Amino acid sequence: NAGVTQTPKFRILKIGQSMTLQCTQDMNHNYMYWYRQDPGMGLKLIYYSVGAGITDKGEVPNGYNVSRSTTEDFPLRLELAAPSQTSVYFCASSVRDGKLFFGSGTQLSVL
Amino acid sequence: AQKVTQAQTEISVVEKEDVTLDCVYETRDTTYYLFWYKQPPSGELVFLIRRNSFDEQNEISGRYSWNFQKSTSSFNFTITASQVVDSAVYFCALSEAASNTGKLIFGQGTTLQVKP
Numbered sequence: 001n002a003g004v005t006q007t008p009k010f011r012i013l014k015i016g017q018s019m020t021l022q023c024t025q026d027m028n029h030n031y032m033y034w035y036r037q038d039p040g041m042g043l044k045l046i047y048y049s050v051g052a053g054i055t056d057k058g059e060v061p062n063g064y065n066v067s068r069s070t071t072e073d074f075p076l077r078l079e080l081a082a083p084s085q086t087s088v089y090f091c092a093s094s095v096r097d098g099k100l101f102f103g104s105g106t107q108l109s110v111l
Numbered sequence: 112a113q114k115v116t117q118a119q120t121e122i123s124v125v126e127k128e129d130v131t132l133d134c135v136y137e138t139r140d141t142t143y144y145l146f147w148y149k150q151p152p153s154g155e156l157v158f159l160i161r162r163n164s165f166d167e168q169n170e171i172s173g174r175y176s177w178n179f180q181k182s183t184s185s186f187n188f189t190i191t192a193s194q195v196v197d198s199a200v201y202f203c204a205l206s207e208a209a210s211n212t213g214k215l216i217f218g219q220g221t222t223l224q225v226k227p
């Protein structure tokens with residue numbers, strides 16, 4: 001059982017480049033989330049989705065976009081990468097109970 | 112605004128010692144959920160426990176126990192007879208119960224090192 005799968009695991013971007021972080025889950029969860037974790041800090045919510053076609057901003061959405069065309073997939077798009085977006089990104093999914101299942105994370109560096 | 116504070120940045124213990132990780136939270140909601148997650152060196156976060164604000168019973172699961180005190184807004188986590196495999200970063204988190212309970216506010220995390 002794969003759970004939540006994120007790709008890529010590591011990526012280095014130049015300032016101004018764009019990229020998409022992929023996230024897919026096979027647990028048929030309606031709720032999906034993107035969090036970022038900065039060194040020595042807790043996780044902060046970027047965007048979330050309560051079902052296909054429905055997304056909403058979290059605490060730190062600036063510089064990111066998401067889409068949710070299927071229940072399984074929830075990609076995160078960085079349009080113009082900035083050094084402040086250097087972080088570890090976690091995708092998670094759940095039913096409506098807060099028990100999140102996390103992916104293994106994507107370590108992103110913007111230089 | 113909601114806030115979670117884990118004042119202990121790093122804790123180091125010797126194997127078999129008991130250790131308590133502190134968590135203090137702030138919220139104006141009357142109904143909410145509290146969580147603990149573990150992040151081992153591999154990096155993936157793992158759910159440990161969820162507690163409803165209405166339920167102040169302490170909980171024990173094996174070597175793990177949780178002490179929820181609404182009066183002091185605290186949700187502390189104790190590991191009894193710690194083991195090297197307990198070495199990880201532990202996060203306390205808070206969410207509103209009325210809305211999407213996966214929208215978590217995380218504390219800064221406590222890094223626990225258990226030495227053999």
